[in-house]
Amino acid sequence: MTDTAVTQILIVDDARDIREPLAQYLRKQGLRTRMAASAAEARIVLDEASIDLVILDVMMPGEDGLSLCRALVARGGPPVILLTAMADETDRIVGLELGADDYVVKPFNPRELLARIRAVLRRAPPTPPTVDATERRFAGWTHIPATRELIDADGTRTELTSGESRLLTVFLDHPRTVLSRMRLLDLTAGREAKPYDRAIDNTISRLRRKLEDDPKSPRLLVTEWGGGYLLAADVEKV
Incomplete structure (x- = not known):
């Protein structure tokens, strides 16, 4: 991805005086932004919104940034830029080993961070296999691939x-x-797929929370034990 005008950034930092001015600056540069004051808040946003890159503070109360970084990499989530304190060289090394894409040392120049955001977005992974972009209906839902939306029978997106x-x-x-x-x-991933990758299970779990009346007893995305998964619905083009 190279067009930052359609990019949505999630800023995760417990310091309000950092995340809010940074969000305002990035919006002025044409990026959409979301904010979270903790890893727990960030997980909620990541499950609900389409996030293209995460700016992640390492030192936070509760779950720290390195733990959240590890979880994002494990599920094949968006790229991560870590915010680290100048003295915490170990955190920077560990973060990169976990799979973070870059880091910026506090205090930082917003222009430098913007340049690093653009550089990370330019290093997009190989394009995954092409999938159908047709809008389709199933079980009362409409899927709009172009905008990455689901619309229910009442029109809620x-x-x-x-x-x-x-x-x-x-x-x-x-x-x-x-x-x-x-x-x-x-x-979905083509040659980027990794053996024993749990990203599929994690993504299905998130889809169930958005599609199913009871995600713990799914009726649409059904598990076939020993086989895989099945969409138990008929599909028609819009």
């Missing part, structure tokens, strides 16, 4: 992450068909 939208598109391409984890990885 729910935003999906890029990974959630891509995975849902694969299921809509193969309704009432059991798809194994490896098959789903092949269709």
